[in-house]
Amino acid sequence: MFLTRDGAVAGSGGPDAGVAAHYGNPIAEQRTLAAGKAIVDLSHRGILSVTGADRLGWLDSVTSQALAKLAPGESAEALLLDPTGRIEHVLRVVDDGTTAWLLVEAGEAAGLLAWLESMRFMMRVEVADRAGEFAVVGWFADAADAMGDATGGGLALPVAAPNGIPLTWVDPWGSVTAGGHQYADDGTHPYGDWSWRESLVERAALAGLSGLPAAGTMALEALRIAAWRPRFATEVDERSIPHELDWLRSAVHLAKGCYRGQETVAKVHNLGHPPRRLVMLHLDGSDAVLPPAGAEVALDGRVVGRITSSAIHHEFGPIALAVVKRNTDPQATLTVEAEGVTVAAAQEVIVPVDAGATANVPRMPRLGAR
Incomplete structure (x- = not known):
């Protein structure tokens, strides 16, 4: 439906192929979107539902987040980790008192559904793919709606509420969640401007949104990068652990019970350092x-990392997120090769070099030392 709008240009590849990348003016769309005056078509995203009396306790037991007491209408973010603590899936969770709704990246739903089905055992839960019935629409709460109305704020979205609770996921990136930990310097973190929401709309109702202003995924990506917000489809690779992306602040509860990968999460946070770190590049x-x-990121001709996302921001100009080696000098100007041109890149620290090792463990004197 959105691709039939005047000026709509579809994403040609990557995680947002199949929806509108922009409608002719990505920079203007950023400003409109950031002001809470436009919506983003995310109808390519995956949607799973989990029903049954044990749904929240079960999700709590297999993910990094404390979900057992999630209240109706409350949102959360959770990670599924492998046994070594590497990120396998990122779940955006909202529960309506009857069903837990899981919002995931395009292409992730089938694999996640199969894994969850394999972990049901004797639990009273049922998992289903619901993307055929519902679609995701993204938006920002405007200044007049700072508390985050679940019904779409001033945009008056027809938010689905099959069990009486509007299905809007409120991104927790705006603050450190209970049980979480932030590595980034709070004084420089741009989270205060991040009021992102994702609402479920019945697919039959999408045509009724034609009168609302829309922004493309290029606009959303530029704002996300400027907010240092990691995304599974872009920042995560086969080696990623949560600490590298500052994801402990919104998706990990450090004091909850055991789950797969918890040993790595605790060990790196308390005793070690993440081997890589997320930076924003100007x-x-x-x-x-x-x-x-x-694209490779280099320091003095030596490759130290790679670009994960890049965009033209309406205020900052060209910016990017990159994952680099932990010990890369945070004051150094890096370089990136693009179209045969060497581009200089100034770092903005997200995850500091000394992230981790939060436990104050006294060092034992060496045997025989005086």
Whole structure:
């Protein structure tokens, strides 16, 4: 439906293929979206439902987040980790008192559904793919709606509420969640402007949204990068652990019970350091090139990381998120190769070099030392 709008240009590849990348003016769309005056078509995203009396306790037991007491209408973010603590799935969770709704990236639903089915055992739960019935629409709460109305604020979205509770996921990135921990410097963190929501709308109702202003995924990506907000489809690779992306602040509860991968989470947080760290890069725009995801990041000719996301921001110009080696000098100017051009990149620290090792463990004197 959104792709039939005037000026709509579909994403040509990557995680947002199949929905509108922009409608002719991505920079103007950013401003409208950030002001809470536009919606983003995310109808390609996956949606699963979990029903049954044991649903919240079961999800609590297999994920990194404390979900057992999630109240109707309350939102959460959770990670599914492998036994070594690496990220396998990211779940955006909202419960309506009867059903837990899981919002995931495009292409992730089938694999996640199969894994959850394999973990049911004797639990009273049922898991289903619901993307055929519902679609995701994204939006920002505007200044007049700072508390985050679940019904779509001033946009008056027809938010689905099959069990009487509007199904809007409120992104917890705006603050450190209970049981979480932030590695980034609170004084410089841009989370205060991040009021992102994702609402479920019945697919039959999508046509009725034609009168609402829309922004493309390019606008959303630029705002997300500026907010240092990690995304599973872009920042995560086969080695990623939560600490590297500052994801303990919104998706990990450090004091909950055991779950797969918890040993790595606790060990790195308390005793070690994450081997890599997320940074935001301010890119030199003199040559009008934007390094794509996957472009190598170098220091003095030595590769230290890769770009994970990049965009042109309406205020900052060309920016990117990158994952680099932990000990990369945070004061150094890095370089990125793009279209045969070497682009200078100034770092903005998200995860500091000394992240982790929060436990104050006294060092034992060496045997024989005086």
